[in-house]
Amino acid sequence: MSPDAMIAHFTGASALILVAAHAGGLLARRLRQPRIVGQLAAGIALGPSLLGAVAPGVYAALFPAAIGPALTGLAQFSLVVFLFAVGYELDPAVLGDRARTSLVVALASFAVPMAVGCAGALLFRDPLHRLGLAREPFPAAVLFAGIALSMTAVPVLTAIVRENGLSRSVPGVVAVSAAGMLDAVCWAVLAAALLNGGAADAALGWPWRAALAAGFVTAMALAARPLLRRLLWRTRLEPSLRLALLIGFALGSAWVTHSLGLHVIFGALLAGVVVPREEDGTLDPDLLRPLHEVGSLLLPFFFVLSGQAVALDGMTGGGWAALLVVTVLAVATKVGSGTAAARLGGLDRHEARTVGVLLSARGLTELIALGAGLEAGLLSGQLYTVLVLMALATTLLTQPLLVLTRRPAARDRPPVPAPEAGVRPKAG
Numbered sequence: 001m002s003p004d005a006m007i008a009h010f011t012g013a014s015a016l017i018l019v020a021a022h023a024g025g026l027l028a029r030r031l032r033q034p035r036i037v038g039q040l041a042a043g044i045a046l047g048p049s050l051l052g053a054v055a056p057g058v059y060a061a062l063f064p065a066a067i068g069p070a071l072t073g074l075a076q077f078s079l080v081v082f083l084f085a086v087g088y089e090l091d092p093a094v095l096g097d098r099a100r101t102s103l104v105v106a107l108a109s110f111a112v113p114m115a116v117g118c119a120g121a122l123l124f125r126d127p128l129h130r131l132g133l134a135r136e137p138f139p140a141a142v143l144f145a146g147i148a149l150s151m152t153a154v155p156v157l158t159a160i161v162r163e164n165g166l167s168r169s170v171p172g173v174v175a176v177s178a179a180g181m182l183d184a185v186c187w188a189v190l191a192a193a194l195l196n197g198g199a200a201d202a203a204l205g206w207p208w209r210a211a212l213a214a215g216f217v218t219a220m221a222l223a224a225r226p227l228l229r230r231l232l233w234r235t236r237l238e239p240s241l242r243l244a245l246l247i248g249f250a251l252g253s254a255w256v257t258h259s260l261g262l263h264v265i266f267g268a269l270l271a272g273v274v275v276p277r278e279e280d281g282t283l284d285p286d287l288l289r290p291l292h293e294v295g296s297l298l299l300p301f302f303f304v305l306s307g308q309a310v311a312l313d314g315m316t317g318g319g320w321a322a323l324l325v326v327t328v329l330a331v332a333t334k335v336g337s338g339t340a341a342a343r344l345g346g347l348d349r350h351e352a353r354t355v356g357v358l359l360s361a362r363g364l365t366e367l368i369a370l371g372a373g374l375e376a377g378l379l380s381g382q383l384y385t386v387l388v389l390m391a392l393a394t395t396l397l398t399q400p401l402l403v404l405t406r407r408p409a410a411r412d413r414p415p416v417p418a419p420e421a422g423v424r425p426k427a428g
Contacts, residue, residue, distance in 0.1 A: 001064065001066045006064075006066050006067055006070075009062075009064055009066070009067050010067045010070050010071070012062070013062055013063055013067055013071065014071075014074075014301075016046070016062060017046070017071075017300055017301055017304045018297075018300055020042040020045070020046060020300075020304075021038075021039040021042045021043065021300030021303055021304060022039075022300060023038075023042070024038030024039050024040075024041055024042030024045075025038040025039045025042075025300075026038070028041075032163075032399055033395075033396060033399060034156045034159055034160065034361075034363060034395060035159075036153075036156055036303065036363045036364050036367075036395065037363075037392065037395055037396055039299070039300050039303040039304075040303050040306060040307055040367070040388075040392055041307070041392075042300075042303070042304065042307070043300075043303045043304035043305070043306055043307020043308060043310075044307035044308075044310050044312070045307070046062075046063075046304055046307065046308065047304075047307050047308035047309070047310060048308065048311065048313070049310060049311055049312035049313050050312070053313060063308070071301060071304075071305060072305060074298065074301045075298075075301040075302040075304075075305045076254075076264055077251075077298065078294075078295060078298035078299050078301055078302050079264065079265060079268065079299075079302055079368065080247075080250050080251055080254045080264055080265075080267075080268040081247060081250070081268075081291060081294050081295050081298070082268075082291075082295035082299055083265050083268035083269045083272065083368075084246070084247070084250040084268045084269075084271050084272040084291065085272060085288065085291040085292060085295060086154070086155070086269065086272060087268065087269040087270065087271065087272020087273040087275075088272040088273075088275050088283070088287070088288065088291070089272075089283065089288070090180065090272070090273060099177070100345065101174055101342065101345030101346060101347070102173075102174050102177035102178045102181065102345075103178075103181065104341045104344060104345050105174060105175075105178035105338055105341040105342050105345060105355060105359070106177075106178040106179075106181035106182040106185070107341070108337040108338065108340065108341035109150075109152070109178065109182055109334055109337045109338045109341065109356075109359050110150050110182050110185050110186065111337070112333050112336070112337035113146065113149035113150040113329075113330070113333040113334060113337065114146035114147070114149065114150045114189075115146070116146075116149060116329055116333050117145040117146035117147070117148060117149035117150065117329075118142050118143065118145060118146040120145060120329070121141060121142045121145035121146075122142060125138075127318065127322075128322075128383070130318060131316075131318055131319060131322060131380060131382050131383050131386075132380025132381065132382050132383055140193045140194070140376075140378055141378050143189060143190075143192065143193040144190070144193050144373050144378045144379070146189070147186055147189055147190050147193065147369060148326075148330075148366070148369070148370070148373075148387050148390075149326075149329060149330050149333055149334075150182070150186050150189075151183065151186050151362050151365050151366045151369055152179040152182055152183060152334070152359050152360075152361060152362065152365065153179075153361050153362050153363030153364050153365040153366060153395070154176070154179045154180055154183055154365060155363070155364055155365070156361045156362075156363035156364060156365075156395060156398075157175060157176060157179050157358055157359070157361050157363075158176055160358065160361060160398060160399065160402070161175065161176055161358065164402060166354070166358075169351075170347060170351055171342075171347065171351045171352075171354035171355045171358065172358075174342060174345070174347070174351075174355050175338075175354070175355045175358035175359055178338075178355070178359065179358075179359060182359075183365060186365075186369070187265075187266065187269065190369055190372065190373075191213070191262055191266055192210075193373075193378065194261065194262050194263060194372060194373075194376050194378075195209050195210050195213065195260075195261055195262065209260050209261045212260055213257070213260050213262065216256055216257070216260070217270065220253070220270055220271075220274045221274060224249075224274050225274040225275075225276060228249075228274065228275055228276055229276040231245075232275075232276065233276070233279055239286035239287070242284075242286070242287060243286075243287055243290055243291075246271075246275060246287065249271055249275075250267070250268050250271040250272065252267075252271075253267035253268065253270055253271035254266075254267035254268045254271070255267065257270070263372040263375070263376075265368055265372060299364075302367075302368075302371075303367070305371075306367050306370075306371060306388060307388075309371075309374065309381070309384060309385075309388075310384070310385045310388050310389070311381050311382070311385050312385065314381060314382055314385070315382060315385060315386075316382070319382050319385065319386055322383075322386050323386045323389055323390060323393075326386060326387065326390045327389075327390045327393045327394065330360070330362070330390055330394050331360050331394055331397060331401075334356065334359050334360040334394075335353075335356040335357055335359075335360055335401070336356065337356070338352075338355050338356030338357075338358075338359040338360075339352045339353050339355065339356035340352075340356075342355040342356065350405070350406075353405045354402065354405050354406065357398060357401045357402050357405050358398065358402065360394050360397070360398055360401070361394065361395050361398040362390075362391040362394050362395055363391065363395045366387070366391035367388065367391060370384060370387050370388060370391070
């Protein structure tokens with residue numbers, strides 16, 4: 001394919017991806033579901049499982065192999081921008097007076113699914129191997145199985161909390177705070193799994209790469225953060241130059257972590273965390289607004305690439321059975337552990353159940369982790385499909401489960417006495 005033809009195909013495919021993904025996201029919102037559900041469904045529909053099966057000629061014409069690297073690069077860029085914004089927005093002060101409860105919930109909703117996932121990978125090693133799981137990096141694969149059940153999608157969870165009017169409620173604050181701490185732990189464990197199991201062709205062994213990664217994190221915290229503080233606070237760069245500088249910083253950090261055998265996601269998150277806030281402790285709106293706009297515009301490329309890697313036609317009976325088991329375990333471990341921990345933290349039973357249900361939403365964060373695992377060779381194509389569908393199912397189930405959870409709470413509220421007929425309240 002000539003360069004001109006490749007550019008033309010890439011332009012046409014990009015137009016189709018943007019329109020289809022944003023249309024799917026809009027339809028999902030009309031159905032009171034997170035946008036990611038519709039965007040991921042659009043990605044699956046544009047992939048080999050549906051479009052490729054129904055119209056293979058059209059699929060080959062729209063998505064020739066030659067434009068794959070360009071689409072992947074754009075998807076990775078969108079991930080870096082999105083996760084840089086996530087890291088920049090992390091705020092420990094959000095815990096407030098519920099820090100202890102949130103910590104207990106975070107630890108429980110990590111430990112229980114992690115233990116169940118790791119135990120399942122060990123107990124069902126042979127069936128998982130028949131589904132394509134490699135035996136060689138098995139310690140890393142065991143860790144990854146636990147991570148797959150432990151993840152909670154903070155962006156999706158925040159959207160669900162906001163859309164259901166729970167932002168200022170105790171369950172909403174506890175769930176969002178716990179999810180933030182939980183994902184920080186999951187990212188650290190995922191980094192360990194990738195260092196141990198990924199980059200098999202790397203010149204350095206995983207202990208050296210782990211040491212270099214620790215050194216890079218230390219340098220970012222002790223050197224990069226003060227330099228950025230001095231640059232951003234004293235020079236007062238114009239917003240466009242400031243945005244370009246910081247996105248370049250995030251891309252450079254992502255390149256370093258990728259070179260160390262990790263994924264670009266870790267460098268992007270780390271870059272966002274070390275960027276200082278404004279002098280009064282607030283977020284810079286001139287930085288955050290364009291980051292959100294660029295992320296929301298380009299993330300569909302990541303969703304479509306995630307959906308295109310889903311191979312429904314390759315699913316066997318064992319794969320569908322594994323999907324059912326994994327989905328049940330994913331919901332039960334999150335809802336159960338989150339509810340029990342919230343009750344121990346002093347919440348009533350309705351509030352505790354709400355926290356548990358909210359923590360079951362996986363969405364985008366799970367997809368990012370699964371993509372990293374697939375790229376590192378920790379997942380087979382069929383297992384990747386199973387876990388992506390699990391992430392989609394658990395995200396879809398969150399809103400209906402939340403409605404079912406809140407109905408008993410509404411019934412248990414004491415009724416407000418109606419004023420007697422003909423009786424008016426006294427004035428003054």
